[in-house]
Amino acid sequence: MLNKSILGVAIAAALSFSVSAEEQSIEHITITANKFAQSINDTLATVSVIERADIEKSNVRDLPAILNTIAGVDIVRNGGFGQKSDAFVRGASAKHTLVLIDGVRVSDASSGSVSLTNIPVNSIERVEIVKGARAAIYGSDAVAGVINIITRQATNNTLSATLGTDSYENYQLAGGIVKNAVTFNYNLGYEETDGYDVTGKDPSLAVTKDYDDDGYTNKNIGFNLAYKTENAGVFSALSQYSEGQGEYDNAYGNDAYDFENYTAKLGWEKSSAIYTQSASVSTSQEENIQTGTEDQQTYSTERVEFEYSGLYTLTNTVDITGGVNFLNEDLSDSSATSSEEQRDNTALFVGVFYDDDTWLGNAVVRTDDYDFHGRANTYTTALGYKANQYVTLRLSHGTAFRAPSLINAFVTDSLWYAPNSDIKPEESVNNEFGITLNTDWGRYDIAIFDNKIDNLIDNKLDANTGKYVATNIDKVSMQGIELSAEFEGFGFQHNVNLSLLDAKDETTHADLARRPSETFNYTVGQDWGAFDASLSMQYRSSRPAIYDIELAAFTVFNLSANYQLMDELSLQARLENITDKQYFTASTGFAENGELLGYNAPGRQLFIGATYQF
Template sequence: MNPDFRSTALCAAISLCLVPVARAQDAPTLDSVQVTATRIEKPLDEALASVTVIDRADIEASQAPDLIDLLGRQAGIDIARTGGPGGASTVFLRGGNSNHALVLIDGIRVGSTGQGVFDFAHLPLEQIERIEIVRGPRAAFWGSDAIGGVIHVFTRDPSAPSARATVGSYGRRGASAGAGLGDSRQGLGFTAGYQRLDGFSATNPDATFAFDTDEDGYRNRNLSLRGRTELGSHRLAVQVISTDADVEFDQGLTQARNTSGGVTLAGELTDRWTHQLTAGHAREDLASESSFSNEFHSRRNSVDWVNHLRTGDAQAVHFGLNWQRETGANSNVFDGDVFDRSRTSKALFAGYGGRFGAHVLDLSLRRDDSDQFGGATTGNVGWGWAFSELARLRLSWGEGFRAPNFNELYYPDSGFGYAGNPDLRPEQSSTWEFGLEVEPAAGHRLGASVYRSRVRDLIAFAAPLTNNAININRAELEGVELEYRFRREAWTLGGNFTWQDAIDAGTGDPLLRRAKRKAHLDLGYRLGNGLELGLDGDYVSDRADFGADLDAYALAHLRVSWQFTPAWRVEARLENLTDRDYALAYGYNTPGRSTMLNLVWNGKD
């Protein structure tokens, strides 16, 4: 481990341990429920992982302009975007590659079978009820891709009607509405939205490819449906979300259509045995209209059966099965059909865990088998100790793997140093993590995580030695994450700080677009008469990119909201208060000082 990081980790742990412990009357507690870390409902203090839960109230209070901006504020997450809203967006979780984070929507895997990533640019915040971010490997629970962790998005619950209208800089305008009917036993609802921006030029003269000063706009149409009904001791639920986006770029247009959904039957088999059976589908269709028109189609069908069997008052066995069929097809104007391939994977997983007095234990093991890449076995071990009513430490070890995507496997040799290789092995990882959560005084909550990951068999295109993708690289990822939250009466204060070292172990070079240091701070104050003020700040250190280094930057944002009736609220946000020039990707522009105004109706009488 890098000596600087070893010292930082030690200091962080000691500083938290030395905080005087007193009862936290008004602090956010550790008993919030999450479902992503182990695929079953558990309080946060039994997750044995670094978990962030962002609920609908947090989303609205943040006034974030889009999902990629909201994710970039979280500890351990770096973001990149090629241009303004709607531009291709990527997320790096704990220093891993963009395809090292498993992305789920309502429990359905949505990453493209082509590049192995999900573009968060097209998923509007108006469609989201809750986000759970689990840092660290989760392959023993979820299988491929969860090397850096899992980002799980839950779509909006339309049981309470709502509506929103938005206007802002760069020709931003949009509207959304949701409504539902039914009762506690059954119901049906929808949320629909539309966004449009005239935008600004996506690129600048530093761009490697064509540069044009025209405005690059964005349009997004989206719809989600949710339904549920009770069948005896079981509940049958259906959820579907679809987005249809048009993204303008210099001298071209990309049409991006994404749809995912599932049918779930869940309930009790006995008084100690509950289960959940889900059939899911996800698809992505990309069509690029330019001098080099290109299309990609991704399909994934899946079936998951997850079981939870209580073996004691606070202990349980969990086990389940997974089956999925993935298909990817690519074509372009010059070559016609480039590839059209499929593969089928099956998995079996099991685990045991629970609370034993002040201790929590979790053991899990999973076996994945594929007719394309063979198999992978992954495990996870976690232990937690609540050494006081208000403090808990955790220690975990876990493995991860990533199956090669279809581009890496089957893209033909075009002579430009990029060609697939059907003999690729899955990437594999192992991670140690230490964590500590403390509620030291009334209204305060502190958290710290120290981790060290090693990734082997990384897939790279090694031109000019060969045009084919090969398993050649290794990565070393280590870091420290600190989080703080304070809430008392009219004041809220929160922040997080991330130190990380993400390097190519073979060359010692830093991995691209991952900052060594980043921080976020938000301050809020609630006045009388429904008026609230807020100030947000972000800092990101310099980082390497293709062709050049990206400079460090600091941004400040101001937000105001006024709940002038129980049902109506108006929000105003001033983004990039100091009109700072900065870059998320070399050669691509970002917004300057800009404004956004929202009128919100929450359906209350």
């Protein structure tokens, strides 16, 4: 059963409906949840959008901090800047959320993880978070949802500098030009910090090399180029590149890493009154080299992808979409060896979308044919009803899958792992019911979801060989409720969300580790002419650790402020963890005295910056 916080629900409801507000414009936002532009209310999915203006107003320093404000999303950090950060969407593990940059996959194909902390904030124009099964549209990994990061489209040239705690430095340059049919946008940045000691230490043990600050450096550059012709359509080219180093704690081996990540994409789109078609070819790399000892380990994934899709307006109420996708994944530059180091996937998809201004509906089917793992067929269906100009109801049902990695099936010459050539894809079934209310008092959303994952892949110890073998053994389920509200009241702007989650192992009936049953985010802010400020609160309930113990609940407060000193110059400040709360979201073990040790969260941190427009 869901552990419902009656007090939390009552507070959210009281905040939502006790005050008046100006009419919101979020319902007019267009997003690409179904791979073509739609109003956010017409997607029939639970969607959150973070715009560049939101990022700049909050002055957050990394992507995990941005995502941690969204209903149904919880970030598990192994420390601060540059450390491993996993996004748990609706209780599903990080590998069950597909992360894209401009529609290009960026995960490590061996583990399924994404180096979220290495995606620079200065490169982000907006973030779209679409929750629920989306495999029928995006393919493998879109089990709990999709995070699509759209890169910078700055029009004004801006130069900014930020200094902060732990010798933090950040310098950014972004801008763009529009000349006749050509649009060009660029961004580049440099970020560095000495960091802090990210793991708790047992005071009874000797001091080791891990008693040190864990620093981080990120250098990045990117561009977007578009050329619009009169008859042939729009041609585009974009790329994002970042490299750097990070340090961490590991008593037995490497304690630092170098990374080099990039995405590049060539695209074309042409529209007529009834037909829009697009094509793209992209390449990407996610590479992480573990350093600090002579035994360096490389984790590298290179991808090449091609897609063609079309959207045909059949009638005033019916649109048909479809397309073909080809994907190649290459792990041959990794240190881990496999008997198969590359694989291809070919996919076909088709969908129907209906909208008569009262009833909405869609159905999408897709078939993926992964080398070595066979065919996976998925679908998504949704029905919506606009009861009036304020209320929209939605009901969706869909399936999704996650393909095994090549390491799972074909690893060779490993001291720790053995292959399982019979490993099968993970499969899921997702159901959701939601209500959206857009009124003069604000925008409110309720989502109730149920997601079950079968054939979950886990590494099990083989007693005969003494090695771990990837095995389809577990079943997990995640049910929950999300309440969100954006409104104005008492002269302030409010953004509040509450999530209640019940995430269990269906075999043992135990709660899944690292998932809080209750999360609550609340931000209140206001503009006073040239000055604006906001105060945010993030609450996370207790959660089970991977050991037989619970991690304590915690609440963190953050303060942000901006001042427009003159037309060209503005000042920014952010104070994180105002109360210097000591907490952690992941444990590392126990001290001799029985004290639980974990990855330390940053304490109180202050960042001050300036931005100049020219």
